[in-house]
Amino acid sequence: MRFEIDDLIRSDIASLKPYIVKDVPYKIKMDANENPYNIPENIKDVIAKEIYNHHFNRYPDPSAFELRQALSSQLNVDTNKLVIGNGSDELISYIISAFGGNKTGVIFPTPTFSIYGIFADVWGTESIGVPLSKDFELKQDEIISKMDSVDKSIVFISHPNNPTGNCFSNQGIMDIIEHESKSIIVLDEAYYEFSGNTFLPLLDKYENLVILRTFxxxxxxxxxxxxxMIANESITKQIMKVKMVYNINSLSQKIALILLNHKDQMSGYINQILRERDRLINGIDKIDGIKQFHSDANFILFRTNTNADELFSAFLENGILIRNLNEKGLLENCLRVTVGKPEENDAFLTILESQ
Structure with missing residues (x-):
C-alpha cells in the first residue's frame, strides 16, 4: 500500500480524541447519573414473556410507531412531533447533522454535557461554549451575542444542567427562545422526571423549539x-432525512413501551430517589469543608476545600466510584455523586465524613 490510512481521514476528525469511559473496579457505582434501581420483578416478568414471543428474525419498525403512539398519548402531542433515538446522543447527532455545517454555530453553556461539542466537531460545525457564572447561572446575554455572531445557530441547553444539577432561570431561557435569529433551540430535559420543570407547553408557540428526553x-x-425528541413537524421531517433506518432495535422499543405502561409503578422509584436526594443533601450539609450546589436532578455536584483528586482516590479505595470533575476554572476541586440506594448513600456519607 502506497499510502497511510491516516492520510485518508478528514483533517478535522484526525485531531479529535475518542470518548473513552475508563473501566474502574468498584463495589458501589455512583458516577454516571443512572437509576440505582433495576427494573421491578413483576415488570421483568412481562418483559420475559415479550422476549419469549419476540420475532428476533424480523427488522424493527423503523418509525417505532407503537412507542410514539404511547408517548403521544401521555404527552398530549401528535405522533408526527416525535422521533425515537438510540439514546438522546443519537438525536443530538441528527440535529447537528441536519441543521449544522458551514456558517452554523453550535452554542452551549459550559460546563455542560460534553456530547454537544463532540458532535459539533464530528459534523464539521463550529462549537461555541459560553461559560456559566460563578454560581452556575446562565449568561443569556452572552449566548444571544454568540447567536448574532453567526449566520445560523443550534443552541443546546441541558435542563437541569449536567454536571451542575441546577435548572437555569426560566426567564433566561425564554430570552434565548424569543430572540430573533436563525436558530434551533434544544432543551435537553434528560432529568425532567426529577425536576418537574419543562418547556414542552411552549412547543406550539415556537416552531424552532426542540425538547429531548430519555428512558x-x-x-x-x-x-x-x-x-x-419532541418538536414541530417542520423539524422532525428534516430529522427523518438523516435518521438511520432501523436505529432502534425491536426489543428496546417493546421494553420502553412496557415501562410506559407501568409509569405509576416507576414513579414510586422516582419519588424514592428524590427522598434520598434530600437526605443526601442534608448529610453533606453537615460536613465541614464541603460545599454542595443546588440540584434539580438525580445527582449532586460538590466542591471540597482540599484536593478533589485525593478525595476521589479515597472513595475508590473504599470501593465507591463517583465522578471526578476537577479541572481549572468553574469545576476546580468539584466532584459529582449520583443519588443511590439508601445503603449506598450511607456508605458515601461515611467516607466523606471521614476525610
Missing part, C-alpha cells in the same frame, strides 16, 4: 439506549 435516567433503561 435512561428515571426509567432505568440506560443499558438499552432509548431517547426521544
Amino acid at each position: 435512561s435516567k428515571a426509567y432505568g433503561l440506560a443499558g438499552l439506549r432509548v431517547g426521544y
Whole structure:
C-alpha cells in the first residue's frame, strides 16, 4: 500500500480524541447519573414473556410507531412531533447533522454535557461554549451575542444542567427562545422526571423549539439506549432525512413501551430517589469543608476545600466510584455523586465524613 490510512481521514476528525469511559473496579457505582434501581420483578416478568414471543428474525419498525403512539398519548402531542433515538446522543447527532455545517454555530453553556461539542466537531460545525457564572447561572446575554455572531445557530441547553444539577432561570431561557435569529433551540430535559420543570407547553408557540428526553435516567433503561425528541413537524421531517433506518432495535422499543405502561409503578422509584436526594443533601450539609450546589436532578455536584483528586482516590479505595470533575476554572476541586440506594448513600456519607 502506497499510502497511510491516516492520510485518508478528514483533517478535522484526525485531531479529535475518542470518548473513552475508563473501566474502574468498584463495589458501589455512583458516577454516571443512572437509576440505582433495576427494573421491578413483576415488570421483568412481562418483559420475559415479550422476549419469549419476540420475532428476533424480523427488522424493527423503523418509525417505532407503537412507542410514539404511547408517548403521544401521555404527552398530549401528535405522533408526527416525535422521533425515537438510540439514546438522546443519537438525536443530538441528527440535529447537528441536519441543521449544522458551514456558517452554523453550535452554542452551549459550559460546563455542560460534553456530547454537544463532540458532535459539533464530528459534523464539521463550529462549537461555541459560553461559560456559566460563578454560581452556575446562565449568561443569556452572552449566548444571544454568540447567536448574532453567526449566520445560523443550534443552541443546546441541558435542563437541569449536567454536571451542575441546577435548572437555569426560566426567564433566561425564554430570552434565548424569543430572540430573533436563525436558530434551533434544544432543551435537553434528560432529568425532567426529577425536576418537574419543562418547556414542552411552549412547543406550539415556537416552531424552532426542540425538547429531548430519555428512558435512561428515571426509567432505568440506560443499558438499552432509548431517547426521544419532541418538536414541530417542520423539524422532525428534516430529522427523518438523516435518521438511520432501523436505529432502534425491536426489543428496546417493546421494553420502553412496557415501562410506559407501568409509569405509576416507576414513579414510586422516582419519588424514592428524590427522598434520598434530600437526605443526601442534608448529610453533606453537615460536613465541614464541603460545599454542595443546588440540584434539580438525580445527582449532586460538590466542591471540597482540599484536593478533589485525593478525595476521589479515597472513595475508590473504599470501593465507591463517583465522578471526578476537577479541572481549572468553574469545576476546580468539584466532584459529582449520583443519588443511590439508601445503603449506598450511607456508605458515601461515611467516607466523606471521614476525610
